[in-house]
Amino acid sequence: MITIPFKNKGAFLYVEIYEYLKREITDGNLKFGEKLPSKRSLASHLSVSVNTVDAAYGQLVAEGYLESSPKRGYFVCQIDTYLLKQNNHVSEKKIKKPETKSVKIDFSPNAIDQRIFPYEAFRKIFKVTFNEYDSYLLNKPDLQGELELRKALVELLYRSRGVRCNEDQIIIGSGTSHLLQILGLLWGKNKSVVLENPVYLKAYHIFEKMGNPVISIDIDEKGIQIEPMKKFSDVAVYVTPSHQFPLGMSMPIDRRIRLLNFANQDQGNYIIEDDYDSEFRYNEKPLPSLQSIDNNGKVIYIGTFSKSIAPSFRISYMVLPEALLKAYLEIADAISSPVSSLEQKMIGAFISDGVFEKHVNKMRKVYKGKRIVLMNALKQWGDRVKITGENAGHHLLVQLDNGLTEEAMYTRALAQGVRVYPVSPYFIHGAENYKSMVLLGYGSLTDKQIYSGIGILKEAWDL
Secondary structure, eight states: OOOOOOSOOSSOHHHHHHHHHHHHHHTTSSOTTOBOOOHHHHHHHHTOOHHHHHHHHHHHHHHTSEEEETTTEEEEOOOOGGGGOOOOOOOGGGOOOOOOOOOSEEOOSSOOOGGGSOHHHHHHHHHHHSOTTOTTTTSOOOTTOOHHHHHHHHHHHHHHHOOOOOGGGEEEESSHHHHHHHHHHHHOTTOEEEEEESOOHHHHHHHHHTTOOEEEEEEETTEEOSGGGTTOOSEEEEEOOSSOTTTOOOOOHHHHHHHHHHHHTSTTOEEEEEOTTTTOBSSSOOOOOSGGGOSSSOEEEEEESTTTTOTTSOOEEEEOOHHHHHHHHHHGGGOOOOSOHHHHHHHHHHHHTTHHHHHHHHHHHHHHHHHHHHHHHHGGGTTSEEEESOSBTTEEEEEESSOOOHHHHHHHHHHTTEEOEESGGGOSSOOGGGTTEEEEEOTTOOHHHHHHHHHHHHHHTTO
């Protein structure tokens, strides 16, 4: 007879019976075809009610550990071998957890200053937008995104970036990665993609994993080089012309025109313009977008609110040329919008009310001030460092001349509680000319943290 050492005399004795018998079966102590005691006899032996045993047996039957045969009783089912292997628990002592350092100052290139987020404005917008009388609020979002947001973007993009489009050309997505996946679905695996080298890594990984042949072209001081591309056709060229990531240069007008001319050489050629960090230029006005000078429908324009509002708002947008819009609409039913209607309506109102542009202007002043603080702090390093990419965005690059490797720069800094960001991971190939270089972002740091971090790095890097 089966004896079960009950641990709990409460109301759930059937759970203990169930767990015990399940363990006996999976451990192999109760064999395939073995008959279990009747419900009445086991209940009598364990001094529990028949209903308690019946509940345990019923659960085991439902999960396939036992089978019930009328007028014969309950029998152990045959369990596949892999279910008998229950000794795969790894002791916590054997698990190697990654070593973590206490980071006091993080020069992240992706962080923002949360202290200047317009909380009050969003509270007001939320109260107005979250309206029980809006019958569309709880509906499934439009396949292309909420109409209010798309209309607001038409006006905003024209005023700020010179982008020419109508609301039907705009697709709302949940980040740049999502929009690039949509493009991959539009084109299929036969379309080759030309990428800058170095490059925004997510773009590289997305196209590679979707099966598109990836062609990397080195950049120079003007951005992606055109000559190496001329031997290719039916390609999509992914570029960040306003503020190349990660090196930070801007593509001048002559290179932009040459890139557009390349796109016009073949019907299947397109340019994906990721307008990364376009809002944040400090020495000049923001450059017009590449799309604004495209007269032949060759530029796919992509933007996001991750820096201008916050990364938590996973809202991005894509302007498709008319020729690609038809192809998108043919597959749109299979692509559901992952962005909630409420968030889209809130961002649409934030733009339409004029608050967004005021917020960006404020942010531009704040980040310009941080940039000046960082540049002043770097003066204590003297002429031992080369600084580039400082005219836009939330980061700059520093390159040492004392022979210290990128890896050593990273590890020494982290040992002192300061995190910097190596450049070499952004290269598909050939990072040799950018040795001893790291990114220093300043978006989330206070003036005190910037000065303190640069002082710590000076000591850590023997400057």
